[in-house]
Amino acid sequence: MPAATSPRAVDREEDLALLKSLWKEIKNGLRRGKRVIGEEIRSYPTPIPRCDAQFNHLYEQQARLARELDRIAALAEKSLKREDYIGLIEGFIASAPYADDAAERRLRSRLKSELSEVGK
Numbered sequence: 001m002p003a004a005t006s007p008r009a010v011d012r013e014e015d016l017a018l019l020k021s022l023w024k025e026i027k028n029g030l031r032r033g034k035r036v037i038g039e040e041i042r043s044y045p046t047p048i049p050r051c052d053a054q055f056n057h058l059y060e061q062q063a064r065l066a067r068e069l070d071r072i073a074a075l076a077e078k079s080l081k082r083e084d085y086i087g088l089i090e091g092f093i094a095s096a097p098y099a100d101d102a103a104e105r106r107l108r109s110r111l112k113s114e115l116s117e118v119g120k
Helices: 007-042 053-076 082-094 102-117
Strands: none
Touching: 007 053, 007 082, 007 102, 082 102
């Protein structure tokens, strides 16, 4: 006879599944952002002067995304708990934007809303 699972345990499991999904969405968004910026850099008109502020901004955005993706890759090797996911998602929401686009702003807004629904 299967053991009964408490409603609270089921809620926590559902929360964990949602948190994992949100975290995966963040990772995919960061990867997509890095790809888009990489394409912009590759298609940037040459020659590129060293003082080109727009190019330097793109390059710094790409480097910041690469650092964050490296940090995320290191986390993938760890066994994350529900509280870890909440902290990571809250950290992403609170961090400075990685790109100047509406898609990231919408993602952050939606994450904030969905995270508030997760029972703490």
